[in-house]
Amino acid sequence: MTIVRLGYVAMSMNLQNCSPSKTMTFTQFEKIKDREAAIAKLEKIAKNNIANCLRLLKHSVANDVRFFRLSSKLIPLANHDELHDWHYMNNLYDGLGEIADFLDAHQMRVDFHPDHFVVLNSSNSEIVKMSLKTLRMHEQLLKGMRINPEHRCVLHIGGAYDDKEKALEQFIHNWGLVPVSLQKMLMLENDDTTFNMNDALYLCEKLGVPHVFDYHHHLAYHDESDWEQHWGRVVNTWEGSGLPVKMHISSPKNEKEFRAHSDYIDVQMFMDFLTSIKGSVNRVDCMIEAKQKDNALFQLVHDLKKYGEIKWIDKASFEID
């Protein structure tokens, strides 16, 4: 028996005016002559993003969804070079504290997926430095929400730079430059063009990092199609974690644009996957990555109702035998 919990990404198609990712471009920032006023504007946006984040969490719990990806764009221009003197965290603790209180009251798994500017295997030390800065911001946000940062940020491995083997070794080298507290925060995902499941598992096993298996990425890019023979290794990378195995689920937009995300999830593809893994692991949390966000999750739940082998626990989690 396996317990499956569904989650969705960062924003809702149902809540109005509830973006957690509002921003201000640097160009606009510079246009405001009074720098203090400009920073005040950034702070207002950040506060509002965090308030909207709490609204999203409440909306999720109201629908039994207890798995959610936080936006990595909560703080506009947070790590911009020209704003290095801005202590963006100072005004955010109240808002983050409210999220902390809410999370304390509800069993909920939240985490981050910093975007593609975080590249840990770069041989350019400036890029690695900026990447670490961005990861430290994520760590501070997690601490502000009183979340144990362990295994709360999923990353891609990075660039191939024309030599994949070398790029993997560069990752291992650079890993030594990553502070231990940040190392503990990370998980690694297989991508859809460069580093497949085997590559990610190689690093995860070597460095003691949980592997987030992305089934759609695997279908788009692999050197052997049989992922099932390695599934046990995926599960093993989670052994030392206090959290259940985490997965990414999405569906191809169409044959031609296979790698792009579709609006909704192909229920048969998802069931094929579940049928393969059921019983191999006690719990698995599936992050639904679809253009229609929470609506894609609700639609998937609806589509899953026709499968008799699924026993529903609540509106967004179930058991499968």
Add this chain to the structure above:
DNA sequence: GAGAGTCAAGTTCCT
């Protein structure tokens, strides 16, 4: 208000 073009950041592909 709708629609087109732009945005801090990286990598890869194309010329």
Add this chain to the structure above:
DNA sequence: AGGAACTTGACTCTC
């Protein structure tokens, strides 16, 4: 060497 695509939600400007 330099520019566009990638992929993305939100912003900004124009009409």
